[in-house]
Amino acid sequence: MNFEIIAVGTELLLGQIVNTNAVxxxxxxxxxxxxxxxxTVVGDNPDRLKEALRIASERADAVITTGGLGPTNDDLTKETVAEFCGLECVLCEESLERIKKRFNKQxxxxxxxxxxxxxxxxGSIILQNNHGTASGAVVEHNDKIFIVLxxxxxxxxxxxxxxxxxxLKTKTDGVIHSVTLREFGIGESQAEEKLxxxxxxxxNPTIAPYAKTGxxxxxxxxKAENVEKAKEMLVPLEKKVREILGDTIYGYGDNGSLQKTLCEILTEKGMKLATAESCTGGLLAKKITEISGSSVCFECGAVTxxxxxxxxxxxxxxxxLKKYGAVSKQTALEMxxxxxxxxxxxxxxxxxGIAGPGGGxxxxxxxxxxIGIYGEKVHxxxxxxxxxxxDMVRERSAMTALDMARRYALGIDFVDNSQK
Amino acid sequence: MNFEIIAVGTELLLGQIVNTNAVxxxxxxxxxxxxxxxxTVVGDNPDRLKEALRIASERADAVITTGGLGPTNDDLTKETVAEFCGLECVLCEESLERIKKRFNKQxxxxxxxxxxxxxxxxGSIILQNNHGTASGAVVEHNDKIFIVLxxxxxxxxxxxxxxxxxxLKTKTDGVIHSVTLREFGIGESQAEEKLxxxxxxxxNPTIAPYAKTGxxxxxxxxKAENVEKAKEMLVPLEKKVREILGDTIYGYGDNGSLQKTLCEILTEKGMKLATAESCTGGLLAKKITEISGSSVCFECGAVTxxxxxxxxxxxxxxxxLKKYGAVSKQTALEMxxxxxxxxxxxxxxxxxGIAGPGGGxxxxxxxxxxIGIYGEKVHxxxxxxxxxxxDMVRERSAMTALDMARRYALGIDFVDNSQK
Incomplete structure (x- = not known):
């Protein structure tokens, strides 16, 4: 079953708010x-909304609208959906009672x-709202479903x-299950070429890459009939991806950032990290201390x-500094x-380093x-x-430093993308 | 002239990223x-994108697409727009040179x-990309404009x-001129109430507020027939806004961040700043060193x-530390x-401070x-x-610290939003 999401609201078209509902x-x-x-995003305009409903119902099996259910005159989503389906809007006693109660309580x-x-x-299925006044509705019409939220x-x-x-669970013939693998060290196009x-x-199953600063x-x-089967299908695929990309795969899941992974490894191993930053100016320390609980593994940082x-x-x-300059391998080693x-x-x-734009x-x-790294077994x-x-130079520098610390803590080789 | 924005990317349809480009x-x-x-948001699918282009070009004068210009096989926006307009894609030497140079440099x-x-x-107008590899294009076709970004x-x-x-400025009748005033210290609703x-x-003219973490x-x-007239119209309005909001207006322009303003003031006065951060963990130093040329006024930072x-x-x-604790006025004063x-x-x-979520x-x-500030005339x-x-607690802390340094350097009073 294919869906289209229609967000209704002129404030979205003016860029005043972000369409997080669609996400x-x-x-x-x-x-x-x-x-x-x-x-689709459309303004509080019944004609354009009707046009959007027509297009959506031609190319999707089900349409979900968000917004336009408020009490004011420009809130017209429900009325427009009803009109589009040739239905009247009639008083829902349960909704009225609920709204009255809500105002009384307040x-x-x-x-x-x-x-x-x-x-x-x-004739619609009324969706009561336990967190606001507006009721929602499900309208089934000509083999199409309209869900108004x-x-x-x-x-x-x-x-x-x-x-x-x-x-919706009564309408689906199976489930989707995803796992996310996170990679750092080779760029998107190289990684894709390998895969x-x-x-x-x-x-089915599918692999979708998404790149972000290195x-x-x-x-x-x-997709399978149940979660267990879907998980089973992913096991051999994940294994293959891990084989191909090797230890550039550093983590797992949507929230497993490089700094989070590093903090977990350091905490587990009881290791402490300290940073000395010139061109990144505190960005590396900032990234590590974003992680709640990083005080266990982060000792201190100096921005010099x-x-x-x-x-x-x-x-x-x-x-x-005199002989090699502040931006040199020797200085990084001593830092x-x-x-x-x-x-x-x-x-x-x-x-x-030299983050620019000047100074080159x-x-x-x-x-x-x-970037220098010092430890019992490395210098x-x-x-x-x-x-x-x-910003990009600083971001890439800090990310690369995080990955170097991760690799050292795990005892795996550094990726040699460096230029000696 | 009416626009439609089409964002291309399956990751948007899967809810993996937010469509901030549309905003x-x-x-x-x-x-x-x-x-x-x-x-409109559509996936990396040429048929559905073509359908979206057809609908958009029927209801808008100009269409802007974002996304789908990458190097991989599922990046097909440019090719699809060309096909929709009956055009071939041909090699742009300038773009190729630029991309080659970019890789060489790296x-x-x-x-x-x-x-x-x-x-x-x-036949399109090529838009060179100074921040990435993909070129963009403007295609004028059958009285419609397609802008590919x-x-x-x-x-x-x-x-x-x-x-x-x-x-686009060549396409609008009359000109639009804007100035941006930046305020820190009173919240959006308070500022709006005052205005x-x-x-x-x-x-005409209009005032549009936009709030972001404090x-x-x-x-x-x-809007006027020429820039001079538009500027003239803005003079009395700007004067009024400045009168009402006073010295909480710290800057001017789209790129005039608080840290940039502070660096300019410090540089002009020949003053040097040093930072000692606990809960912000380098964020303050990172913000200051974002500014190119900050080395003139930023001496060093310690993340302790x-x-x-x-x-x-x-x-x-x-x-x-024993008597008052690490999170105390006395510790901030000594730091x-x-x-x-x-x-x-x-x-x-x-x-x-205590950034959370734990530790409270x-x-x-x-x-x-x-937040403590020390100088010849202040402690x-x-x-x-x-x-x-x-993240919010850290962000607000760093911003407030920047504003305190700005106020001290300028010799104006601190805003007392603090709670003693």
């Missing part, structure tokens, strides 16, 4: 095994136009979970922009050693970054030339 | 005086499929501003998560003094943050209880 509904429908082929005044919210398409996300989500899910054979002619997530999805502070806080030698020793940490990371030369271009620095603007 | 484009088009009547490998990104619809928001926004805006009279019944920007827009490091790096007294003195900086900022008590709840710490999740 939520798409996720839930996909989990239930339904396809969403189109999402001790506030129910305005005349709230009564409008109790008029529902005749309120706009405020909290009301919409609750109504979907309490009323729409049980209804090309697996991805070609895929139908990191790629792969969503593996299977000036040479003076590199000498004072990290013990970088004046001679090194990571300095912070690890002074903070008594198991791993020290040092980053020095032919010999040392914008994007040139040295190395790698050279990178990252592309992109200042 | 951005809707805002900018609305400011330029164009209407957006529909937004010293990384350009895969075969990146060449696909240089094939553009024949990349999906990654940073690339899309830059291309829109650098290339699409100048193009209520000015905002009521506005038509900061509010006000975009003042006038543990008590030991607060003592070692900042000279916080063990007695203070800012310690970092300012050891770094020999004109301003020291110290932040200590009745006496010291999640969101409790002390103060303020108490705040910020709402929101871990």
């Amino acid at each position: 939520y509904l798409s996720q839930r429908l996909s989990e239930l095994g339904f396809n969403v082929y189109f999402q 001790g506030s005044y129910m305005s005349e136009n709230n009564i409008k919210q109790a008029y529902m398409p005749e 309120p706009g405020p996300p909290s009301e919409m989500k609750a109504m979907f979970e309490e009323s729409v899910m049980p209804y 090309k054979e697996l991805m070609e002619n895929q139908s 990191e790629v997530t792969f969503r593996l999805t299977a 922009y000036s040479n003076e502070q590199k000498i004072r806080l990290l013990g970088v030698k004046e001679e090194t 990571c050693e300095g912070i690890a020793k002074s903070a008594n940490a198991d791993i020290g990371i040092g980053i020095t 030369t032919d010999e040392k271009p914008v994007g040139l970054v040295y 190395k620095a790698f050279r990178f030339v990252f592309s992109g603007d200042r | 951005y484009l809707s805002q900018r088009l609305s400011e330029l005086g164009f209407n957006v009547y529909f937004q 010293g990384s490998y350009m895969s075969e499929n990146n060449i696909k990104q240089a094939y553009m619809p024949e 990349p999906g990654p928001p940073s690339e899309m926004k830059a291309m829109f501003e650098e290339s699409v805006m100048p193009y 209520k009279e000015l905002m009521e019944n506005q038509s 900061e509010v920007t006000f975009r003042l827009t006038a 998560y543990s008590n030991e490091q607060k003592i070692r790096l900042l000279g916080v007294k063990e007695e203070t 800012c003094e310690g970092i300012a003195k050891s770094a020999n900086a004109d301003i020291g900022i110290g932040i200590t 008590t009745d006496e010291k709840p999640v969101g409790l943050v002390y 103060k710490a303020f108490r705040f209880v910020f709402s929101g999740d871990r």
Whole structure:
């Protein structure tokens, strides 16, 4: 069964709010095994909404609308859906009672136009709203299903979970199950090239890549009659992907960021990390401390922009700075050693580079970054030339540093994307 | 002229990412005086995209697509738009050169499929991409305009501003001119209440507020026959807004962030800043060093998560930590003094607090943050209880610290939103 989601609201067309309802509904429908082929946004205009309903009902089996169920005159979704299906809106006593009770409980005044919210398409399944005044509705018409939901996300989500899910479960012939693998170290196109054979002619299960600043997530999805069977189908596929991409796969799941994975590994191993940052200016420390509980594995960070502070806080030698410059392999090596020793940490990371846009030369271009790592078994620095603007160079530097720390803590080799 | 925005990407239909591109484009088009009547989302499927293009071109004068310009086989937007308009895709040498240069600069490998990104619809206006590989295009066909933009928001926004805006300005009758005032310190609803009279019944010029984690920007827009006239119309309005909001207006323009404003002030006054962060974990330093040229005014930062490091790096007294705790006014006072003195900086900022979700008590709840500031003429710490999740508490803390440094550097009073 194919769905289309229509969000109704002029504020969406003006860019005043983000259509998070479509994100939520798409996720839930996909989990239930339904396809969403189109999402549409239309303003509070009955003619254009009717046109959107016509197009949607021609290309989808079911249409979900969000928004336009309020008490004011420009809230016309329910009325327009009814008109489109050739139905009248009639008073729903249960809805009226519920709305009255709600106002009584709040001790506030129910305005005349709230009564409008109790008029529902005749013959529809009424969806009561436990978190707001507007009722929703399911209208079955000419083999098509129209599901009318309120706009405020909290009301919409609750109504979907309490009323729409049980209804839709009677309509589905199977389930969808997904797992997400997260990869860092090789770019999207390289990763896809490696997975090309697996991805070609895929139908069930499928692999969908999604790239974000050097990191790629792969969503593996299977459709089956129940979750157990879907999970079974994913086992050999996941195994193959892991074989092909190897230890560049660092994690699992939608929320398993690189910094979260690193914190888990360090905490498990009882290791402490300290950071010394120049061009990333605190971004690496910021990423690690985003993770709740990172205080267990993060000892301290130093942001040393000036040479003076590199000498004072990290013990970088004046001679090194003079001879090789602040952006050099030698400086990175001394930075990571300095912070690890002074903070008594198991791993020290040092980053020095030229984030741009200014400060580049032919010999040392914008994007040139040295990342050093120091520990009981390592004292190395790698050279990178990252592309992109200042933010991107900083982001890639911090992500690469996180991955280096992860690899060292796990005792696996560094990916040598560096340029010596 | 009416626009439709079509976002292309199966990840949007699966609810994996939010369509923020539509929000951005809707805002900018609305400011330029164009209407957006529909937004559509369609997957990486050429047939359905063609269908979406057909419908859009029937109901809009211009169509903007985002996404689907990547190097992989499922990236087909450009090819589909070309086919829809009956055009071939031909090699654009300029694009190919640019992409090659980009890979060369990175010293990384350009895969075969990146060449696909240089094939553009024949006769189109090519939009070069300064932040990524994919070129965009403007195709004028049968009195309709098709504008094809990349999906990654940073690339899309830059291309829109650098290339699409100048193009669209030639299509509008009259000009739109905007100025943006940036405010920090009072919330959106308070700011709006203060500006209520000015905002009521506005038509030309208009005031549009946009709120983001404690900061509010006000975009003042006038429509006139030429830029000079539009600017003239904005002068009295801007004066009124500045009178009403006073020194909570800290800046001007779309890119005039609080950290940028602070760096400009410090640089002009020849002042140096140093930071000592606990709960923000490097976020404050990261924000300052986002600004190119911040090395002139930013001396160093210390991220001291543990008590030991607060003592070692900042000279916080063990007695203070024992008696008042790490999250206390006294600790914040010693942190800012310690970092300012050891770094020999004109301003020291110290932040200590409980970002959550864990670690809160009745006496010291999640969101409790002390921010201290030290300088020749100041040694103060303020108490705040910020709402929101871990990220929000950290963000609000860092922003408030930036504003405190700005106010001290300018010699204006602190806003006392603190709770003593």
